[in-house]
Amino acid sequence: MTTVRTRSRVHVLALGGTIAMTSPGEGHGVRPALNARSLIDGVPGLADVAEVGFDAVRPVPGAHLRLGDIQAVAARAGELLADGADGVVVVQGTDTLEETAFALDLLCASDRPVVVTGAMRNPGMPGADGPANLLAAVRVAASEAAAGVGTVVVMNDEIHAARFARKGHTTRPSAFGGAGVGPIGWIAEDRVRVPLRPARRVRLVPHGGAEPPPVALVTVALGDDGRVLARLAGLGYAGVVLAAFGAGHVPDALVDEAARLTESMPVVLTSRTGAGEGLRATYAFPGSETDLLSRGLIGGGALDPYKARVLLSLALAAGWDRRRIADAIERLSA
Template identity: 55%
Template structure:
């Protein structure tokens, strides 16, 4: 009796994993489709029946929230149609943001796995084939169910909420705090810790316009004058990437008070790890004063994630403070 292989949907968006030069020695650009990328992976068909689709053919700097909502909708169709999991490949530059946004809206137990490559398809030591193979293994593994969105590169499994691109060009560019949730070893998936899943945020499958949200970073000596320009520029929300546990120069206080009266403003930390404090520093410009002023605490979300969650909350027309209370933690269990 023939063995029934698992089924995996593969959605390709472009990126380095799909990039080749127009001619020898020329810069590379996305040019390979899903079928071509999958065909270059030895042993892939032994793991699963992989059905590839090309949704985009762009660098990840051009991926948008409407694009990703379309990805989520198609991934749901695939698992509802019997796929055991879905793999999405894209460029790595914005991959951590894509993973977080998809994790916000992914409401299925089947694995949704994001991957990419740090070396183009024609480069010696190209990592795309190995990453795609590990991602497909992850997508069909029972251990990967109910983990939300995972990022798989270099045989490591990262939770969508904690993964970061930490190097511009290293093959080991992706890290997460407190570390990967699992790995692929000897052709098997091992999960060491399980991300805590939250209720999915319901967003439309198709949108044209996304509420614009500004990300403003506190820097040494900056007086915050940019804050006053945000409403007239059409922004509907703002994220402040503050110093340390959530602090700004005192010159920011009046502009922030005015801004809070016109749009939701979220307080995040620019440090990249840890969480925004709530009751530690009582000096002027400290987190206690800012939260009392009406800024919304980003919790453990980094500024890039806080911006996406604020955009999603505005798009869903849901209460911003409640959205951050529900989605801003970063616990593992």
């Protein structure tokens, strides 16, 4: 049995989101309102788990966050862990939680736990899940069991590896899952269990802390004629993630445009299905994975399109070439 060390030091970095929203009155929608102190004070028993510090980093809805914000969060988390914190909890809106958690997994160098959580029900609703999720997240951050696994998402008493975490429902408290793999652990009473651990991690450091370059995400649909791809090169994008059908297939009308894009920027081929690994050499028709990879596209492995976009943007900011990007995707898929 894994036990939580007495009075571990855990620091909460609050970014806002549903967990920190309340309504100003009847008939009005919920808005960011609760500060970091209010979040901490609203969780019974939190002080029994750890000595909890807190910062309000950027209290905005998850939909307003940018990768540059997450670079700042990663830098702050690194400072706290280097200063002796046993773990860090990041609280944010669930709209972009799966993407920011993966970004933190790539950016945070420490083996101490970094845990991302939020809420599906705001504090004014019956059965609000924010306090329970925050308590569980602090338990995981304070636990030796979570050391060395990279950034994790803790929601609904489940622990998900950041690279597989996926929001699969618009409103349910059980919205988050580990696409294709399930949770790597869970919380039961005061016990943190992490029986499964990702085999490999990838870490990167963007140059100079600048905002990562823009990467386009293009999702293929039935009858797509490729006109969006034809315009991307002139719009200032530094890379493209193509969310293709099935195991990595596109209509034949897109093939030449996709190949042309690879002459000026990296193009990563992923699947729009959201789970499973892209194929490499099973199908051989025009627009198949074999055809596209032979034309210079980079296979997305087991990364979904959203994770691939985060990786590509941060990798370009770090000055990585296409071979190194491909190697990182392979490592994250193992």
